[in-house]
Amino acid sequence: MHFAFADLSGREKYKLLTSAVTPRPIAWVVSQDSEGRLNAAPFSFFNAFNGDPPVVGIAIGSRESGQPKDSRLNIRATGEFVVNLVSEQTVAAMNVTSIDFPSGIDELQQAGLSTAPSCLVKPPRIAESPVAIECRFKQEVELGGGYALVLGTILAIAIRDDAVRDPAKLEIDVPKLGLVGRMHGAGWYARQPDLFQVPRITREEWELAQADT
Ligand SMILES: Cc1cc2nc3c(=O)[nH]c(=O)nc-3n(C[C@H](O)[C@H](O)[C@H](O)COP(=O)(O)O)c2cc1C
Numbered sequence: 001m002h003f004a005f006a007d008l009s010g011r012e013k014y015k016l017l018t019s020a021v022t023p024r025p026i027a028w029v030v031s032q033d034s035e036g037r038l039n040a041a042p043f044s045f046f047n048a049f050n051g052d053p054p055v056v057g058i059a060i061g062s063r064e065s066g067q068p069k070d071s072r073l074n075i076r077a078t079g080e081f082v083v084n085l086v087s088e089q090t091v092a093a094m095n096v097t098s099i100d101f102p103s104g105i106d107e108l109q110q111a112g113l114s115t116a117p118s119c120l121v122k123p124p125r126i127a128e129s130p131v132a133i134e135c136r137f138k139q140e141v142e143l144g145g146g147y148a149l150v151l152g153t154i155l156a157i158a159i160r161d162d163a164v165r166d167p168a169k170l171e172i173d174v175p176k177l178g179l180v181g182r183m184h185g186a187g188w189y190a191r192q193p194d195l196f197q198v199p200r201i202t203r204e205e206w207e208l209a210q211a212d213t
Helices: 010-020 070-078 088-097 203-212
Strands: 027-032 038-043 046-051 054-060 080-084 131-144 147-159 164-166
Touching: 027 054, 027 070, 027 088, 038 054, 038 070, 038 088, 054 070, 054 131, 070 080, 070 131, 070 147
Parallel strands: none
Antiparallel strands: 027 038, 027 080, 046 054, 054 147, 080 131, 131 147
16 A cells, blocks of 8 residues: 655654654763753664764654753753663663653653763763663754654663673674564554574675575
8 A cells, every 4th residue: 555645744754754763763862061060861763874974863853842851951052972772671660761750850760760871971871771872962963842852972872781792802692682673553563583694695695506506
């Protein structure tokens, strides 16, 4: 079935897109306002867009009042943030931090989470998260409708010790991180238990395989 977006409402476009583009990683963003007050919120219009230079992008919207969400205001104000990734153990706490609390309320405290210092940026990481990505604000791209794509340059990444199989080779036990992705509506998430491998092939290997058939 074909759905032309010009004929759909905002809600309908969102529903189709978030049903089709799955699973999405979740940026659990910790930021601080200019007075140092902590803020945390999840965003699943998120991904890493490049390895070198290493860049993350997060689409952050506005509140009903039209005021940009606190994460965006804080990132603009201080230029720093931490993207924590969400494990199955922390998904319920992550959900609490998505509640539309008034500005200045520490969602981490509300969710019973603790923080640990970051190395290169002022906002701390979420201690219970298996991965924390320290970022410096790079650029904001206005998307319309109150949304902006916030780009950040990655300065460092912290990975829980027990999931680092070989630090010298940078080998990570990825399943051990237990990360979840966001699926379609009504609070659906995905685990990563069902992995399979498809090695990249070179053009020469492809042509040889074609010649053999
Ligand atoms: C799993 C999940 C993913 C979300 N993804 C987004 C998103 O990509 N963009 C967005 O603007 N809001 C998203 N939200 C809603 C925000 O987390 C929510 O509006 C939050 O209150 C914003 O907090 P802040 O004002 O402290 O930044 C998401 C919520 C959940 C639970």
